[in-house]
Amino acid sequence: MIEVESLTKRYGTVRAVDELSFTAHSGAVTGFLGPNGAGKSTTMRVVVGLERPTSGTATVDGRRYADLAAPLHAVGVMLDARSVHPGRTAFRHLLAQARTHGISRKRVDEVIGMTGLESVAGRRAGTFSLGMGQRLGIAGALLGDPGTLILDEPVNGLDPDGVLWVRRLVRELADEGRTVLLSSHLMHELALCADRVVIIGKGRLLADAPVQEIIDRSTGAASLEDAYLQLTADSVQYRGRSADDSATTPTAGSTR
């Protein structure tokens, strides 16, 4: 279970995350949505201890990430497919990660098999396509067989077959009782695999509810995408205006 409580992260005067609270429950896939710059990645980086919150807390199974005894066995993290040294082979990259926790070579081979990277495991990561990089990132997240997974845009750059595979994978992981927090811009994808959706805009919580409830709550929304666009219209519209000083009247999404 991931619990985020009144989390605020400020960079100088910019509030990237603003009093954000939500919970990702175990046994469920929680979709994490928001426009570009909404603070999704920042929130995830704070949860896994790469950044410190300005105020508020973020915990996994009741503990701060930095206090976890064996982080790889507790939380599998994939924040960015480009978290690999381009000169290192996929196998060596995973082995180096595994060795921090005394995880065996056998398990490294196992996650390579699970992610379909057998044929390229000996190739340097710098030669990988975005999709292969994503698979490598997911392989790293699965290494410690963790009870919680945090995946930032895992289907980005994957082929349709890969997208389907990730959908099935996160479903299986959640059905086994694990916590899955997954961000994506692909609404159809999330509607298919997420149990619950947390939507944020400009660092603030906009909605936190089961997928169907979010659709039902929005007026005239037929899909998660419609509901999402309605909910985030304000945050997106606001940014558009500030990017173009000479804007006269906002046209898009003025539903009020």
Add this chain to the structure above:
Amino acid sequence: MSAPAASSATQVPARGRTAGRGATFARVVASEWTKLTSLRSSFLLAAATVAVSWALTYVSANASSVDPGFDPLSSLTSGLVLSPLGLMILGVLVGTGEFSTGTFRSTFTAVPRRLPVLAAQVVVTAAFALVVALLAVGAAVLGIVPAAGSREINLDLTGDGTPLVLAGMTLYLAGMALFGLAVGALLRHSARAVVTAVTVTLVLPIVLMLASDLSTDPMAPAESGPPPAEAVVNTIVTLLPSGAGSLMTTPDISGIEGAPDLGPWGGGAVLGAWILVPLAGAAVRLRARDVT
């Protein structure tokens, strides 16, 4: 590319397993060793260090072998003008590698306490560099053999403080790898860190020496010791990593004119400070700040 479903993830029930004790220091060291030895650049730089050490020593010994009072052992350290560079850059790349590539995200989510990673990098860089330094010193010895042979001089590496010179050379070379690591870990940006380290060790001494040569009047009487400007320059050059490190390889010579005579131990201590100060800065930055 097709991928099978994650069937093996189901072998272990979720949340149930708390295997091992997590990221112990020994494991982090093992992980950093895997990282260091899985990059082609590490071995290329190691090979370059050994090759430069041999080549410069060989050329220098051959050139001086025509002198009447030729002592091949005095050519042993001539490779040190350039050979520390390879190991220094190797150290820089260990220090910056995490940040210049984004690997730090994988690394610090596995070891959220962060400092053990830096400490482990010091350990593996020191170990790797020590092996390379021994090979480079061996190569330097091989480099003087032909010149000694041409003059039918028997090489005796055990007498006259030669073991101390060889030990000093080894420590100087290994120390420069750690200096590179410290600068790299502090600056986190490969190009910036390489330029900084090369400037401090190689460019600055040359520039200062040239400047002092140009500003010194060659016709001035020399009895009253070196002029003040030259003394200042010599002192600075002695206190730079390369100058201090060289003192470790010259136990018999009492420093350069006008500079404080630190001796091999003093030189080692100064080089140690060049390692520890930026390393401490890197540790503070790593511990206190966000890593992004």
